[in-house]
Amino acid sequence: MLEKHHFVYLKPTGGSLGIGIYRLTYHPKRGYFARYRSGNSNVLLRFSKFQNLIRMLQSRHGGRLGSYVAQQGIRLIEIDNCPIDFRFHMHKNGRNEWVPAGIGAKKAGRGSVTTHIKNGGSLLTPEQALNRAFGNRAAEVLEKAKRVAVRLSEAIERNYPHRLGELGLDIGIDKDGEVWMFEANAKPGRSIFKHPALKSQGRASLELILEHCLYLSRFQGGSNDEA
Structure with missing residues (x-):
């Protein structure tokens, strides 16, 4: 989906209030970016390889990552x-x-x-x-x-x-x-x-x-x- 849309949201299926949501983007020349909320701060991380992005997500969520859904990102107004x-x-x-x-x-x-x-x-x-x-x-x-x-x-x-x-x-x-x-x-x-x-x-x-x-x-x- 990242290769197709260059922009997806990763969301927990049972989530609410925006908790646990990631905004993932892919730039062919710059790599992969993950933006998410941690406590009261917004975090932005960059990864050179897709595998490194997935490793970070797995370290944060483990088996619970299987209950996430990927959703096409839309360029909103x-x-x-x-x-x-x-x-x-x-x-x-x-x-x-x-x-x-x-x-x-x-x-x-x-x-x-x-x-x-x-x-x-x-x-x-x-x-x-x-x-x-x-x-x-x-x-x-x-x-x-x-x-x-x-x-x-x-x-x-x-x-x-x-x-x-x-x-x-x-x-x-x-x-x-x-x-x-x-x-x-x-x-x-x-x-x-x-x-x-x-x-x-x-x-x-x-x-x-x-x-x-x-x-x-x-x-x-x-x-x-x-x-």
């Missing part, structure tokens, strides 16, 4: 040379439809592997981030991302054996305006709603939970075909 990604907080509404209740943009801290706030990241509104990246195309790109997020939620629900009414999608948008999903969380946190401009979206999120519960309980007027 940036602000001040810091990557930006998005959390789409998705809900089922009172008509059993997926809708984006809230969207937060997360800017990575300088030198950080992820955009997590605890690792030095900062929270923006999607409009703030996209206006910087796309100018007068910002609204168009955001509407496209919303449509993609709805389709992703529908696809996950179709292929998931249990009932879903809420999802947190970690979404990236590259410099061409293409939309990528990195991860889907069935029990998403609500940290994006701490941003002053997103508090109303936090209230809308709670209202949608109630709406969908009413739909499932058949407490609304009209006829529903499914419980």
Whole structure:
């Protein structure tokens, strides 16, 4: 994957909060680079050979390395040379439809592997981030991302054996305006709603939970075909 993409993320399958994630890059003339978080610091290591990179990973994780997943790296939009990604907080509404209740943009801290706030990241509104990246195309790109997020939620629900009414999608948008999903969380946190401009979206999120519960309980007027 490094030879093909030159840029991958190595992530623990059961991880959270960005803990244990590595950003690996390959430069044909310069070697292999690993960036990761250690304690409160960001670490960057260089290796001349792939075997040396793997030896370092094995020394840090041993057999647990087998539970890691490698994910293609995406050249995301940036602000001040810091990557930006998005959390789409998705809900089922009172008509059993997926809708984006809230969207937060997360800017990575300088030198950080992820955009997590605890690792030095900062929270923006999607409009703030996209206006910087796309100018007068910002609204168009955001509407496209919303449509993609709805389709992703529908696809996950179709292929998931249990009932879903809420999802947190970690979404990236590259410099061409293409939309990528990195991860889907069935029990998403609500940290994006701490941003002053997103508090109303936090209230809308709670209202949608109630709406969908009413739909499932058949407490609304009209006829529903499914419980």
